[in-house]
Amino acid sequence: MISDIERVRAIADYQFGPGAGEALFPDDISITYSKTTGRIRHIYLGEKLLASVRPSDGFLTLTIAGAERLLKLGESRFTVVVSDVAAPMVSRGRSVFAKHVVEASPEIRPG
Structure with missing residues (x-):
């Protein structure tokens, strides 16, 4: 079974291109879940919110902190x-x- 970290990385790779998942979400991220559905809701690195998962389509919405991490790809x-x-x-x-x-x-x- 795919882990939740692998899942959010795969979404990021699809949405932003290969390598985006690794750049955005290191191994020490924390994930919060919807209380009603149990689905992934928010992804944090320490206290910083990096991204949220849109319930309507499952895509990521990045915060400024998340976008800054994505910029490190250099593309x-x-x-x-x-x-x-x-x-x-x-x-x-x-x-x-x-x-x-x-x-x-x-x-x-x-x-």
């Missing part, structure tokens, strides 16, 4: 350029609405 295949209007809000951790996306890498999957 920028999955980039999004936002408008000057949205940039200050995004830098404070807010979400990007589609109307503020100026450019996006073609490798990005919808959702």
